Amino acid sequence: MxxxxxxxxxxxxxxxxxxxxxxxxxxxxxxxxxxxxxxxxxxxxxxxxxxxxxxxxxxxxxxxxxxxxxxxxxxxxxxxxxxxxxxxxxxxxxxVTGEYVVAARAVRRGTPLTEADIKLEHGRLDTLPARTVMTAAEVTDAIALRDIMPGQPLSLMMVRQPWRVKAGQNVTVTARGEGFNITSDGRAMNNATAAQRVRVRMNNGQIVSGEVAPDGNILISL
Structure with missing residues (x-):
């Protein structure tokens, strides 16, 4: 007992x-x-x-x-x-389980990704490589930095966004401040994607640095 x-x-x-x-x-x-x-x-x-x-x-x-x-x-x-x-x-x-993006077919290095190149899969997100892409919008039109195999999860390290500005390209620079905008022209000194920084040689010889807008114009906040 x-x-x-x-x-x-x-x-x-x-x-x-x-x-x-x-x-x-x-x-x-x-x-x-x-x-x-x-x-x-x-x-x-x-x-x-x-x-x-x-x-x-x-x-x-x-x-x-x-x-x-x-x-x-x-x-x-x-x-x-x-x-x-x-x-x-x-x-x-x-x-965590959810949706992520994989290659729908083989993609060659240097190729822009289209909707036909990618598809969504469902599975364990915590077992995927770092910076795995979760939505198609993150990589549509992006450029493959290496060959990608069918079914391979896509990561942001495999692609880059397309250049919005290229070195030597004529660009419009807009400087914005409190209550004013000043627009002038120049020539880009390096390649850059949207939201990246680019150096610009202005027509008067001055060199400035600004952020690339989605339309390719350069924005400088004063």
Missing amino acids: RGVICLLTAILGLFPVLASAGDLTAQLTQFFTTRYGESGQRADTLTVVVKTPQSQWPACDNPQFSLPGNSRMWGNMSVAASCDQNRRYLQVQLQ
Whole structure:
């Protein structure tokens, strides 16, 4: 009888541990779900796996979570859990499923990507290479920097955006300030995509630097 009582005591002792684990996982899941909603990122499913031993978990029921210096959206990461003045760091793995972009067919290096070259796949995002492309709009018209195989996930490191300005091209430069715009002409000194910086030699010989607008004009804010 004494052995049965000891066994029951041991089993009942597990319930607070399991409940605590469930509570912490649920709280972290809500934290990451909210973070995804605020970032505009999409995730079909989101699973949090806590890797830190329970003896190192926060001591309060409702810790405040944050991601100091961490911009990752999935995979292994460190989460700060604060209880008043006490802060502990939890090592978690965030498993996420959703859509990502792969090559629909072979793409040769130097080829502009079209809609026919890409398609969406569904799977675990946290197992993909860094900077994997999530939407077709990110790479449509982009130039392949290397040969890409059919079915290969596309990353932003595989492509570059098309040049909006090329070295030697005549460009229009607009300087904007408080209540005024000044427009003049010059010649680009380097290649640049939209939103990149480009140096321009103005017609009077002066060299200025500005940002390339989507239409190819150069913008300078004063």
